[in-house]
């Protein structure tokens with residue numbers, strides 16, 4: 001039987017790799033699914049610092065542990081989802097228009113860009129296999145939903161979510177995202193806080209400008225950039241936050 005570990009680069013799946021390594025659990029591969037913003041320009045949808053760490057730090061560490069890392073990507077990207085034209089809808093005016101922003105709580109990118117390439121990977125595994133998923137023992141509702149060919153080594157060894165920081169850190173497998181945010185994810189995620197967007201817009205103005213450009217598209221159906229709030233509304237708030245910070249810095 002083959003054994004694979006689904007790795008997001010987050011603390012729970014990274015700690016699962018460490019546990020496999022320490023407990024001598026062999027893996028046939030560590031599968032990393034990368035969400036892309038734009039394939040044609042090779043712009044990742046993952047946070048820039050995180051994806052840099054994935055390729056330049058984490059993957060080499062995991063390979064040194066003796067595990068092969070397989071990066072999988074969907075053939076679609078954020079832009080293709082945004083620009084996808086609706087062919088069928090109960091609301092006739094929507095037909096022919098573009099989908100637009102991701103809908104918070106019903107993220108199409110999660111299904112099409114994150115999960116689908118992993119499913120496609122497993123479809124091509126001809127042997128029987130099991131998947132190791134990073135779910136801690138204190139996440140019972142997620143553990144219950146584990147499929148019969150899936151297991152969690154974190155739960156088997158009794159680790160709670162908070163333990164995972166200490167498991168990853170000595171191996172250099174804690175993403176730099178955790179120094180700044182409590183969760184990882186895509187830089188355009190509607191679940192990001194406005195403060196996080198403000199920070200991102202300041203650090204990566206060229207990526208924020210990509211979203212700003214999209215916000216002028218008049219053909220989109222989904223106008224809510226962040227749970228019903230338009231991009232313009234969020235952008236006004238982040239400008240306020242970032243300008244306040246510069247005034248504060250100036251007065252210091």
Ligand code: SF4
Pocket residue numbers: 035102107108109110111114184185186188189190191
């Ligand atoms: S991080 Fe956010 S935008 Fe990215 S796939 Fe998950 S829910 Fe969607």
